[in-house]
Amino acid sequence: MNKRLIIAVFLALLLGLGIGYWFAAEKFQPKVETTPVPRKPLYYRSPMDPAVTSPVPRKDSMGMDYVPVYADQEQAAETAPGTVRIDPVTEQNIGVRTAVAGKETLSHVVRAVGRVAYDEERLVRLHPKTEGWIETLRIDKTGEWVKKNEDLLSIYSPQLVASQQEYILALNNLKALEKSPIEDIRRGAEELVKSSRERLKLLDVPAHQLRDLTRTHEIKKTLHIHTPAAGIVMNIGVREGQYVTPATELYMIANLSTVWVYADIYEYELPWVQVGDRVEMRLAGIPGRVFEGHLAYIYPYAEPKTRTIKVRLTFDNPELLLKPDMFAEVTIFAGRKVDAVTIPAQAVIRSGARNQVFVVRAPGKFEPRTVTLGLASNGKVAVLEGLEAGEKVVTSAQFLLDSESKLREVTTKMREPDEPADLSSKPLPLPTPQNSGNTDGEAEPNRHEGHRHD
Incomplete structure (x- = not known):
């Protein structure tokens, strides 16, 4: 009996000590105030058109602020019209390739065929000032200096x-x-x-x-x-x-120490060239020689048949090697350079009404985005609006993504407001050459047709 009493008192003492220690720790424990960490938005979406996004804050045409989209809203943002999600296997099968938009300086080289001509400022056409007869002709041969x-x-x-x-x-x-x-x-x-x-x-x-x-x-x-x-x-x-009048041309004398060269450039090359650009010229009749000159003038009209613009180049000709009406290959090193965000030209889907690229938002997730393009050179195109440096764009298989994007967008618009967005909540496989199915329109026979129950 005494042994049980001693055990009960010992347990009661332990329980009291535990309760007292808990109250003391709760009372004297310092309170630490935690500051909520501000969330960083992934991108910004137009309040009127969810398909229009921007990597930076901006306003739409009505002055409304774009709505920020955070990481925890990514699943909800995924249901925006046009967004495409595909599984990694399908992505590999259709050959999706990406490239990073970078900020670089674009330059351009224009190549054209030129024709050597007289320097009109050094061309003299001599006429008499009065009527009369030629008595003596001292210079009677062309080509004389x-x-x-x-x-x-x-x-x-x-x-x-x-x-x-x-x-x-x-x-x-x-x-x-x-x-x-x-x-x-x-x-x-x-x-x-x-x-x-x-x-x-x-x-x-x-x-x-x-x-x-x-x-x-x-x-x-x-x-x-x-x-x-x-x-x-x-x-x-x-x-x-011979009897001559003031209308008679006696001589035409040309100073060939400087010659002009005319060349035609295409319309898409016109924004690159400007007066003063360095030019190199090579001729088949003078092999191994490279003549250097500059672009002197850009004519203010286009040729109606070829839709090209004529430019005038100037070259020094101290050795008189360049002769009028010779043909030459000219290379214009455009002095105009563009510092802008650039992407490969094949990444752009040109539909006529707009230019669009697919931006990688996450692994297997691609978002269509309308961009404003600038100058293009050497397989690269400058993006003026709609894309920031560092973002990834799709450079191959984007037409398959575009087809899937339009299908998802139409499906989303046709869905009832209370119907769940199953089409965007999970990735769907795109058609590939491996599983494209029959092409004759007939359904594939059921392999278990013999076990079908009526």
Whole structure:
């Protein structure tokens, strides 16, 4: 009896000590306040169209803020129209490949066929200033090099003879009246000499013949015509004894130390090129030589038949190797560069009305997104809106994903409001070459037809 009492007292003592220790720990334990960790949204969705998303906060056309989508809402966001989920096996079977959108600088090289032509600023077409007859033709062969102010031909013109006579009369009149006490008479005689001399200059009388006429007072039957610039005689329009008028072209002289090259570029290449771009040129007639020049002008119209834009290139030609009407291969190194988010060009689905890509939201989950494209070069295209650097886009099998996306979107719109979204809640296998089924439209026979119960 005493032994049982001792055991009961011992158990009661242990129970009391335990209860006391629990109260003491509960009373003196410090209270720690926890600060809730802010959630980071995965992306933002348009409040009016759930299919429109953005990686950054923004407003729609009505000024409404995009709704953030968090990780715990991913399952709910997955039911948005157009979102596609496929299992890993199907993803491998249809050959889904992805690429990361990166920020880089795009450049472009334009290649075209050019035609060498004259430098129009160094082209001279010589015409007489009066009617007359060609007496002597000193330069009578095309292709000859002439220096500036070189004597080309002699012309007899009655008007030139009459102008010489007027000049000599004015000189004699000035000599007779230079000592006149009346100032107006002296001034009138000087003005007459000056005007007669200017008339001869305007008729292209050379300076040496004008000096001889002033000194000797001897009228010349023929007067010389000199070249106003150095160059190569490309065309001779007259022969000795021929009657000429101001409409007759005597010579065409071209300075080929600089040549122009015309090339045609396509419309999609026009945004890249600009005046001053460096150009290289190669010709079949001058193998092994690379000529360097620059783009001098872009013509402000397009060719109606070829839908191309003509550009003018300038090249130095000190050795006279470049000859007009030669064909050449030109390479324009576009100086314009674009720093933007770029993706492979094959990732874009171009439907005509819009450009779309499929963005990888999670393993096996692909979201269609409309993007605004910029310039394209070397298999890359710049994305102006709709995509951020670092996001993954689908580069192959995206047309199968697009078909599945449209099917899911239509199914979602046709579903009743209270009907569960089973089509988006679980991945569905896409049709693959391995399980595409029969193509004749007949149903596959039931393998267990013999065990079917009526």
